[in-house]
Each structure stands twice: as C-alpha cells, then as structure tokens.
Amino acid sequence: MGRPSDIGRRVRAAQGNARKADDLVRDYLPFIKAETAKFLSRPPIEGRDDELSIALFAFHEAIMSYDGKRGAFIPFAARAIRNRLIDFTRREARHAHTVSLDQPLDEEGGTLGDNIGTETAELHDLGDREATRQEIASYAAALSEYGIAFVDVAESCPKQERTLDACRRVLACARENPELLDKLESSKKLPMAALAKKSGIDRKTLERHRRYLVALLVAYTNGFEIIRGHLRAVAVPGGRSAQ
C-alpha cells in the first residue's frame, strides 16, 4: 500500500484506465477486506462471499468517480464500499424467495441448474468456451483498432430503453445498407452523417453513443458469429426476438 500522499496521485493516474484501477484495487485489497469485514462483522472469505466482490467493485467505481474536491480518497472509498454493500444486501433481500440454479437438490451435489435445460446450455452447445473466448479476443482486437475497450463501450452504452431502441434502429439501418459497414471498416470511423440521415436518428444521439454504436456495428461485420448469436434481441428494434 502506498503512502497516503501517493493515493490521490495514483487514483488520478488510474482514472479512465480500468487496468490501472484494477492494479490499485489489488494494492488496497487489505483495506477493502477490512471494510467488508466491518460490514459483515466477520472476515470475508475469498471466492465464497459475494460481498467481497461487491466491495472490490465499489472500490473500482470509487477510483473512477473520485473527485479530489470531495475530500480524501480513502474515506470516500470506504463510504462507496459501504453504500454498495447496502445496495447489494437490499437486492439480495428482494431476491430472497428466488430459487437459485446453484441450489443443491440432493446429497450427491447435483444442483437445479444441472437438472434443467436452459438457454445457457443451448448457447454452450453452439461452441465451447474456448471458441467463445477466442472470438471475444478477436472482437476486442477489432475494437482496439477504433481505440475502444470494452469498458469504454459499457460507459457509452445507453441506459434508457428509448435510446437503446434508437441505437438498434441505427444498427438495423446499417445492416440494410452494407456499404455503411464497409465504410466503417475502411475508415475506422462511424459514418455519422449517413447513419443519421438514413436512420432518422438525431446526430447528437449518435455522437453521444458513438463508441457503443461502433462496438455494435463491428459485431455485425465479418466474423463474430457467436457474439451475434448472443445478440438475439438486438436484431429487431423495439423488442426481443429471435434472430
């Protein structure tokens, strides 16, 4: 753990870079465990207590959102951890009556998930985990050519359903006009004006969610069948439907 005077500098350096933020989380793991232990009134167990994962995520969020004007980082992070643990506890309380797929069914260790067919299982039938992993790596590499990381896409992703539907219409427009996807691949830039004109979506909306749209359109260029297969509900704007 760095000196107290270093933490502010390290936090600022890590902001906007998820990897660096993760390194900082690793350095402050004892602090995060201590805060979790305060909340649980017992030491958290790695790999078993979801609360520890929530606390790690909360610390990560705190790094990303920290503003030096709001006081020292450590108290700020402690509050963030506590707030997130409270959120998580409330969420779990709401799902208290939900049956978990991991719930053991018999003494032999079988779970509910093992005994029922799921869409997840069907998806796994399409390709094994390694193939999926390789495709995701290719997808990440393709996005990096646009200077985009998955974390950036998540930040740029619309939160409201209406905006998400607008983005789906942009995607549908691009699929109906393959030259727009070709232009995207060749120029490595989103053909903003053409998309706005043909989709009828406000250009500002496109600009605000540019990285998300790029990620979505790249997924619908060559390859990435597994990912496209996963995005079943995106194909038709306005609702979930099979591709």
Place this chain on the structure above:
Amino acid sequence: MTYLVLECGLSYAVVLSDDGRYLTVPNLGYQVGETLSEVVVLPEATPEPRRRLSVVHGRALRALAAAACLCALAAGGAAWQSPMGTVHMSINPEVSADVNRFDRVVALEGDNDDGQALVDGYWAYGKDIRTVTNELADRAEDMGYLDEDGTIEIDVTSQNDEWRIVLEDQLIEELVIHVDGSVTVQRYGAGAENTGEGSDDPMLPAAGTDEGDDGDDKRQEVVVPTAEVPEQPQPATETPTAAAPSNQAHGDDDDDWDDDGWGSDDDDDDWDDDEDDDDDEED
C-alpha cells in the same frame, strides 16, 4: 436474459446482455466467454441525488449560519446600543452621555442651552467616553465656557455600581491628566477623593487641599496639580509644631530627636525649620 462475459478484472467484469447492453458489473468469479443467466447490476451510483441532498443540507446549513449570524448581530447590536449608564459632565454647559457596556457613547445631548451648543456639531457616537470627555473639555475651553480656574464636574449614574465607580475614577483621572492641572475636576461622592493625601487612588496626583473643611458639601473638590512651585523652605521663626521629625528640637526635650546640635535653626541646611508646617496649618 443472458450475459456473455467479455472482460474480467479483479474487481469488475464487462458483460454483454442479449439485448445489446454492455455492462460493467462486479466480478463474482466470472471468466471470459462464460454465459451467465444473471449478473449483479447495482443501481447507478447516485452522485446526483447525493449532490442534491448535500445541496439541501448545504442550504439548510447556510440558512442556519445566516440565522446564527443575524442572532449574533442582533445580540451584539442590542448589547452595543443598550446604555450601561449615563455620564453627566458639567462645566457650565451640562451634557449627558449614554454609555454602553463597552464604554462607548451611544447618545449625547446637552442638558441646558450651553450644553446643547457644546455638543452641537460634535459627533460622539461610538467614541470611547474618555475621549469624549476630553474632547468636550477642549471644546468648552475653545468656546469660552472653561476658564483657567474653571471646574469640571463628573457624575456617572448606573445600576451597576462597580462599573460606575470604575468609570468615574477613570474619567476623572483621564481629565486630570488631559487638562494638565489648568482646571479643577470634581466628582460627586462622599469623602476625600482625588485630593492627594486624602485619596485612596494612588494614581491621582497629590496636592494640598482644604481637607475636611467642607464636610457638609457632598461635592469633593479635586484640585489638580497646579503650576504652583513649592516654596523654598523658610527659616523657622515660630514655635515648632509637633508634626514630623524636624529640626524643631532645641535640645531640651526628652525625645531622641536631634539633641546634638541638629536642631539649631540657624543652620544652613534646607530642612524644614517648621515654616512649612505652619503654612499648612494656616491653610
């Protein structure tokens, strides 16, 4: 809804939902390529409501602070404006000054026509009462109300006796010093005060007084040190008094004083020779 895990860090994971949302979620032991039926999607970090809350708190705090300041100002203003007592100054013009607990003048008015003329055009509000009495004495002198042998009378009235006594003493002392003995400063009160040997106040200058000769007069005259130069000792010509060790003894008495030739009045020293005592008594 299913989620495809795209990226994993120690503290976070990026997942892609089947409806096209990219989400950063806590990594509960996920691995890249894994498909999940559920992820922990925490509510948006809510800086806005917190900021709004803090703004509300901030406004409340600011309102409270402003109220506290107003209360303090009101209390201070009331304490400032409330007279602690009144100083009456009588030369011939008579004036009264209301003085607050900080010894500052909050009102000044003339008690007679001359007093009104004296304070007319003079701004006393907020000034220390000692300054005001000094300046009024100067004004009175400039306006011809106060002659060389004039008299200034000071009287302080207040329900707070301690404050009254202290201020009265201080005013007289200040005036005595200010007028530098050119006039007489008087006060109301019983007993000898500010009169040299009769005064309890060591700060007041000692001077020859008419001690005890006007017991029926409640005003005790304060005679300031004047420019009178003490007379040179005169050769004793009369019968010595019993006062003080002096050269009165001529060697025939039974006391131990100066039986060895000191007592001769025809010596050349400046010592006594009884003249002063006689003068004092005659006074």
